[in-house]
Amino acid sequence: xxxxxxxxxxxxxxxxxxxxxxxxxxxxxxxxxxxxxxxxxxxxxxxxxxxxxxxxxxxxxxxxxxxxxxxxxxxxxxxxxxxxxxxxxxxxxxxxxxxxxxxxxxxxxxxxxxxxxxxxxxxxxxxxxxxxxxxxxxxxxxxxxxxxxxxxxxxxxxxxxxxxxxxxxxxxxxxxxxxxxxxxxxxxxxxxxxxxxxxxxxxxxxxxxxxxxxxxxxxxxxxxxxxxxxxxxxxxxxxxxxxxxxxxxxxxxxxxxxxxxxxxxxxxxxxxxxxxxxxxxxxxxxxxxxxxxxxxxxxxxxxxxxxxxxxxxxxxxxxxxxxxxxxxxxxxxxxxxxxxxxxxxxxxxxxxxxxxxxxxxxxxxxxxxxxxxxxxxxxxxxxxxxxxxxxxxxxxxxxxxxxxxxxxxxxxxxxxxxxxxxxxxxxxxxxxxxxxxxxxxxxxxxxxxxxxxxxxxxxxxxxxxxxxxxxxxxxxxxxxxxxxxxxxxxxxxxxxxxxxxxxxxxxxxxxxxxxxxxxxxxxxxxxxxxxxxxxxxxxxxxxxxxxxxxxxxxxxxxxxxxxxxxxxxxxxxxxxxxxxxxxxxxxxxxxxxxxxxxxxxxxxxxxxxxxxxxxxxxxxxxxxxxxxxxxxxxxxxxxxxxxxxxxxxxxxxxxxxxxxxxxxxxxxxxxxxxxxxxxxxxxxxxxxxxxxxxxxxxxxxxxxxxxxxxxxxxxxxxxxxxxxxxxxxxxxxxxxxxxxxxxxxxxxxxxxxxxxxxxxxxxxxxxxxxxxxxxxxxxxxxxxxxxxxxxxxxxxxxxxxxxxxxxxxxxxxxxxxxxxxxxxxxxxxxxxxxxxxxxxxxxxxxxxxxxxxxxxxxxxxxxxxxxxxxxxxxxxxxxxxxxxxxxxxxxxxxxxxxxxxxxxxxxxxxxxxxxxxxxxxxxxxxxxxxxxx
Numbered sequence: 001x002x003x004x005x006x007x008x009x010x011x012x013x014x015x016x017x018x019x020x021x022x023x024x025x026x027x028x029x030x031x032x033x034x035x036x037x038x039x040x041x042x043x044x045x046x047x048x049x050x051x052x053x054x055x056x057x058x059x060x061x062x063x064x065x066x067x068x069x070x071x072x073x074x075x076x077x078x079x080x081x082x083x084x085x086x087x088x089x090x091x092x093x094x095x096x097x098x099x100x101x102x103x104x105x106x107x108x109x110x111x112x113x114x115x116x117x118x119x120x121x122x123x124x125x126x127x128x129x130x131x132x133x134x135x136x137x138x139x140x141x142x143x144x145x146x147x148x149x150x151x152x153x154x155x156x157x158x159x160x161x162x163x164x165x166x167x168x169x170x171x172x173x174x175x176x177x178x179x180x181x182x183x184x185x186x187x188x189x190x191x192x193x194x195x196x197x198x199x200x201x202x203x204x205x206x207x208x209x210x211x212x213x214x215x216x217x218x219x220x221x222x223x224x225x226x227x228x229x230x231x232x233x234x235x236x237x238x239x240x241x242x243x244x245x246x247x248x249x250x251x252x253x254x255x256x257x258x259x260x261x262x263x264x265x266x267x268x269x270x271x272x273x274x275x276x277x278x279x280x281x282x283x284x285x286x287x288x289x290x291x292x293x294x295x296x297x298x299x300x301x302x303x304x305x306x307x308x309x310x311x312x313x314x315x316x317x318x319x320x321x322x323x324x325x326x327x328x329x330x331x332x333x334x335x336x337x338x339x340x341x342x343x344x345x346x347x348x349x350x351x352x353x354x355x356x357x358x359x360x361x362x363x364x365x366x367x368x369x370x371x372x373x374x375x376x377x378x379x380x381x382x383x384x385x386x387x388x389x390x391x392x393x394x395x396x397x398x399x400x401x402x403x404x405x406x407x408x409x410x411x412x413x414x415x416x417x418x419x420x421x422x423x424x425x426x427x428x429x430x431x432x433x434x435x436x437x438x439x440x441x442x443x444x445x446x447x448x449x450x451x452x453x454x455x456x457x458x459x460x461x462x463x464x465x466x467x468x469x470x471x472x473x474x475x476x477x478x479x480x481x482x483x484x485x486x487x488x489x490x491x492x493x494x495x496x497x498x499x500x501x502x503x504x505x506x507x508x509x510x511x512x513x514x515x516x517x518x519x520x521x522x523x524x525x526x527x528x529x530x531x532x533x534x535x536x537x538x539x540x541x542x543x544x545x546x547x548x549x550x551x552x553x554x555x556x557x558x559x560x561x562x563x564x565x566x567x568x569x570x571x572x573x574x575x576x577x578x579x580x581x582x583x584x585x586x587x588x589x590x591x592x593x594x595x596x597x598x599x600x601x602x603x604x605x606x607x608x609x610x611x612x613x614x615x616x617x618x619x620x621x622x623x624x625x626x627x628x629x630x631x632x633x634x635x636x637x638x639x640x641x642x643x644x645x646x647x648x649x650x651x652x653x654x655x656x657x658x659x660x661x662x663x664x665x666x667x668x669x670x671x672x673x674x675x676x677x678x679x680x681x682x683x684x685x686x687x688x689x690x691x692x693x694x695x696x697x698x699x700x701x702x703x704x705x706x707x708x709x710x711x712x713x714x715x716x717x718x719x720x721x722x723x724x725x726x727x728x729x730x731x732x733x734x735x736x737x738x739x740x741x742x743x744x745x746x747x748x749x750x751x752x753x754x755x756x757x758x759x760x761x762x763x764x765x766x767x768x769x770x771x772x773x774x775x776x777x778x779x780x781x782x783x784x785x786x787x788x789x790x791x792x793x794x795x796x797x798x799x800x801x802x803x804x805x806x807x808x809x810x811x812x813x814x815x816x817x818x819x820x821x822x823x824x825x826x827x828x829x830x831x832x833x834x835x836x837x838x839x840x841x842x843x844x845x846x847x848x849x850x851x852x853x854x855x856x857x858x859x860x861x862x863x864x865x866x867x868x869x870x871x872x873x874x875x876x877x878x879x880x881x882x883x884x885x886x887x888x889x890x891x892x893x894x895x896x897x898x899x900x901x902x903x904x905x906x907x908x909x910x911x912x913x914x915x916x917x918x919x920x921x922x923x924x925x926x927x928x929x930x931x932x933x
Contacts, residue, residue, distance in 0.1 A: 033052065042085070043085075044086075092119070140204065141205075182208055191230065236273070254282075256275075297318040297319060297321065303319075319365060381402070397448075400424075417810065478528060491814060515536030543563045548599075571651060572592055573595055606625050608624055616646060662721050669711050675749075677749065727815060728825075730829040754906070756904065758783075761783065771838050779842075835868055850882045909933070911928060
């Protein structure tokens, strides 16, 4: 008996040891999985998703909606889609990452690296057909019965131009030539073409156009393949370039841009051509000097032409002709003799850095024009005086919306809520009627083309113009609820809660207040309908309409109404059934302690898929019907998480120094013991409490601490919300963060001597400010912090070329005035001026290509800390932006963040990079992760 008892004891003991969970390590990042793209077949019988590893080979999965055990997996599959009938799947099989890496280590030439393949899977049998050496593939937008794929050039391909052999490009500026294969799903029909530079389907999947190089000439040939009949028609062979071939809705005509100039000619001039199956040759219908086109303009090669739905009109773009200057053309001047400078003129609408950032866009600027087929007439709709024209989605309206912001653009450097002058534009004549001066908002066209509409910031209301009558309509005039953001706390005018869209025929506008959904008839705004019957506001649940048919441009009130729901009190989410008439209360379909998102419905059935996540639950895919009955889990990513000490999260409330109730997220380690004193990290950025059910995967840091990593390694992590007061962003942060931390400490499980704080950008600024006011933090991390608002105010956001003035006067920095209007506000909110009060060791990251916060801000802060003998380190990742892009650098930062805080909060030895530094002489030769003895 004693032996048996010992065996039982040993068995139980070993089982307990086997189940013991380990903390996350930096080596875990690469194999962590996520789902990228979820799809459901038109009939709802099959679903598909792609599993992506952070660094490794993923897989594509196809499975039965009703029977998840019927599942096919394609290793390294991606870019997956279904055929129209849902019986087959298609995608690319990426080359194995390890194999590609090995070849790169061996200095293998790019053209000899392992190539991708195309796969087509029969979902009934699981049989996979593979086509090697495929670069990309294409399906029609609708009626996905055919597919075409682009083949990689085989090694040693002939460079001869004759016959059917593929030929290579003649020059670096010419388009790549390749072969394509066109196939029909499930049938033997296929076509192959060589020496192709461009190809594409019509929207309905009836035709394929392709452009081929002609034999022994610089000309190219544009042809059209009628897919079902297998007949090829040559459209044109007299041009050197073809761009943007587009079919009309009926599939009888083609429009394209063409040029006789060579592909490498920067001054190539294009014309607009129209061709029909009934005609022999394409007709040139627009070009430089054609009647109707604005003086000096040419057909823009950067704007894809398009037909109106009824086929009567062809819309295209015009642009300025290439302008030459004598200084530019002077061949007697050497390159080293040419002057290169930027001139910043006070009269310029945009400052030089913004002009330079937008230079390529400016070169490609296109102005809309329309060609009428019945009488061959061209009408210029947009021009330099009114650059923007917005068409209805079917392009069939006779009056459309135009707008121009030219007279207000100069103020954009400090006022990002500039106005626009709105016009009704007659498509037949191009005549413009001014509708509204200085409208502040983003104007749009209703899908049916009857209305121009926008949210008016000064009025905090939704506005519209009836384009036929020119009547202005305040859509939300008779609704008492607010349509502006009710928790807005910045100096600018508050934004709206958005809109869902329009019902069929522009019959009603669907718009949101903070909680509910409203249906407004533009012809009778006196009787708006709250289709959620005020239930959202009563229960503090935000309802939003789910778009169940992404191909439709409007909502059909004969179809089911499904609402997403988010409870602002307990943070639950889910879906409700709604009523388009507003006669019935929303009916709960599913609601839980999770984040529900990415709802997709089968086009021809009521079967749906969606994703669900929580802090603990990876965002897996689930299947159900539209009533959310019989939920089935369709994926199980990250099984390795079961072996990891993960932890949990709770919602907590606390009082700010001003007495307001605030919320925060408190993350606790697994097997949390309230009787022990834990180290704590504090992180924040604006408000995060609503994200309690976000799944936060362990990923290498782009700039901030990875919460799961720190929680898994024994830290409590606290994320408080912050409410701001204009003029005092720093004190606002202090008044929320510090009392929040004290509230956690008062619960007894946090060691007050082992608390760290970390933030990035706006969060980094607040970290820097807070440590000038308190010594409660043992260590601090400040990423890309603005520490001197006086110098930052006059700086540039190099990523956009914008002046930083607007940020302080109107948005996040929340000063609410200019530097000369409120100089003391800028100084009092700047940590740099109080750096002598800091006693907290600081780790700063600020990179030398930061496009958001000038990196000299980090330098100013570091030098102040260094001068005051505060232990501090500045990490500058070369050629990196505001947040790290390169994975190698993200991994490096993750290690240094954890080593820094482990040293100060867990009394771990400091790494050599902290104790010895990293001299320039050793840069790139060692990383100094080793811990000091």
